[in-house]
Amino acid sequence: MNEKSYTELMKKSAMKKKKLKESFVLDLYIDMLLSEILLKKEKMKLMKKIDEAIDTENKRAFIQLSKQYQELTKRFGT
Template identity: 60%
Template sequence: MKERSYSELMKSGAMNRQKSSESFVLELYIEMLLSEVLLTSKKEKLLTLIDQAIDDRNQEAFVHLSTQYRELNKQFGS
């Protein structure tokens, strides 16, 4: 087996740390993207249900769904 010098080992370690860091950032970005898609989907569904409650003149459903929508916005700061 070929022995590597100290500088080669240090370079190799630095490259591994950089790859690990890049991997972490990529995973974080993917997680954020999926969260955003899920949030947008939930909001769209609630808005559709709110519109349906208005069309049906269902005040109870409207109040309940509107409260859920406001809580979702408050929870995610949107």
């Protein structure tokens, strides 16, 4: 019979918890990284549209796009 001692079982349990914690932190990091990439892409897209509105002297579009940009930066705290 291959019975494990209490100490061995506790070590195994601690290792499982550690791996789960590391996995959670890694998933959190990946999520943050993807969010940052999407935010930067959205900001760049808005900036390009704002530049186009300035170049074409489209005041209405400029104001609307500027508000969107402000909301985006406020929502993500950047």
